[in-house]
Amino acid sequence: MSYATTDNQTELTLRVQDDAISPKTKIKPWSGVKSLKELTRKWRRKINDILKQRDFTEERLQYLLNEVSDLRIQLRELTAAQAGSEGEQGQTKESFSYQWSQITEGMALLGDKDFEKQMLELLSTYVDQPREWFQGKRVLDAGCGIGRWSYAFCKLGSNVMAIDQSASGIGHVKEMLKDQPNFDARPADLLKPLPFEPEFDLVWCYGVTHHTGNTKLAVEHVAKVVKPGGRLFLMIYGEPTKPYEFNEINTYVELRRATEHMTFEEKREYLAERYPLELVHGYFDAISPKINDLHRFGEIETWLIDLGFKDVRLTLDNRNLHIVSDLPK
Numbered sequence: 233m234s235y236a237t238t239d240n241q242t243e244l245t246l247r248v249q250d251d252a253i254s255p256k257t258k259i260k261p262w263s264g265v266k267s268l269k270e271l272t273r274k275w276r277r278k279i280n281d282i283l284k285q286r287d288f289t290e291e292r293l294q295y296l297l298n299e300v301s302d303l304r305i306q307l308r309e310l311t312a313a314q315a316g317s318e319g320e321q322g323q324t325k326e327s328f329s330y331q332w333s334q335i336t337e338g339m340a341l342l343g344d345k346d347f348e349k350q351m352l353e354l355l356s357t358y359v360d361q362p363r364e365w366f367q368g369k370r371v372l373d374a375g376c377g378i379g380r381w382s383y384a385f386c387k388l389g390s391n392v393m394a395i396d397q398s399a400s401g402i403g404h405v406k407e408m409l410k411d412q413p414n415f416d417a418r419p420a421d422l423l424k425p426l427p428f429e430p431e432f433d434l435v436w437c438y439g440v441t442h443h444t445g446n447t448k449l450a451v452e453h454v455a456k457v458v459k460p461g462g463r464l465f466l467m468i469y470g471e472p473t474k475p476y477e478f479n480e481i482n483t484y485v486e487l488r489r490a491t492e493h494m495t496f497e498e499k500r501e502y503l504a505e506r507y508p509l510e511l512v513h514g515y516f517d518a519i520s521p522k523i524n525d526l527h528r529f530g531e532i533e534t535w536l537i538d539l540g541f542k543d544v545r546l547t548l549d550n551r552n553l554h555i556v557s558d559l560p561k
């Protein structure tokens with residue numbers, strides 16, 4: 233491309249821009265330069281131009297990410313209301329049922345000594361209450377899986393009801409906690425109104441609603457059974473914002489694509505060949521279910537305020553949103 237100008241500055245700027253478009257374009261800022269000072273000045277200008285270009289690229293990328301995020305929310309609202317999403321919902325439920333019957337050990341599950349040492353403190357931090365607060369409180373563990381948190385609530389002396397769509401999960405937690413007098417469990421679907429009154433001091437829902445295909449509806453259903461004066465805790469997958477978070481999500485997407493044609497058993501074997509045994513559960517949980525929606529804090533905050541909750545806040549600095557909010561008396 234040629235430029236009808238004799239102005240050196242304009243020519244250099246245009247060449248730099250052109251260079252960003254076509255890496256093959258050669259820039260020779262030293263051509264016609266008479267002194268080192270002049271050369272330094274020219275390079276400084278070139279670097280400034282490149283930095284401006286980079287800022288512009290970042291702004292455009294952020295704009296696109298915002299657009300994708302808004303589109304994802306709109307798409308979710310559209311598909312959530314359609315029966316067409318049942319295939320993905322069915323696959324997601326089956327994946328968890330397989331997981332809870334075949335991969336019941338791993339990092340951050342019961343049996344992991346580090347997790348067991350930390351779990352009571354984690355509950356206290358996430359719920360933003362001292363350990364003594366849990367004693368005698370009526371708690372719903374909504375989407376309990378195989379019951380690691382139900383177990384921890386029982387340890388803290390709570391009166392626990394656990395629910396999950398997975399029969400294998402419910403079977404497992406019932407057997408594990410059969411000697412606990414203040415524990416019960418039953419199957420339930422978070423996409424349907426729950427069979428309880430607003431009776432719980434704490435509704436705990438860790439890593440569940442974003443797997444339902446209609447996060448908003450599931451949040452509404454769990455929120456409805458918090459008693460006035462009670463607290464709701466939600467852990468919901470968040471959108472990535474930091475470099476390593478993008479890297480994490482990209483890894484999951486690649487693994488999902490590499491394994492999407494496989495049976496659950498084949499996926500488990502695929503992961504076991506690539507990762508240490510204690511990580512297989514975590515990777516399977518992250519990549520096998522088809523529904524893994526990501527959300528923004530502001531989105532959830534709006535839902536909760538609309539449902540009458542106050543003081544909606546994050547209790548952990550993490551991509552995954554650890555949210556508590558209170559229902560006024």
Ligand SMILES: C[S@@+](CC[C@H](N)C(=O)[O-])C[C@H]1O[C@@H](n2cnc3c(N)ncnc32)[C@H](O)[C@@H]1O
Pocket residue numbers: 325328329374375376377378379380381395396397398401420421422423437438439440443444517
């Ligand atoms: C990632 S696991 C989390 C389990 C548990 N909360 C924990 O932290 O160990 C997600 C759980 O959500 C349950 N789940 C998914 N969709 C559900 C639905 N519509 N109703 C009830 N449970 C559901 C799955 O069966 C699974 O046990």
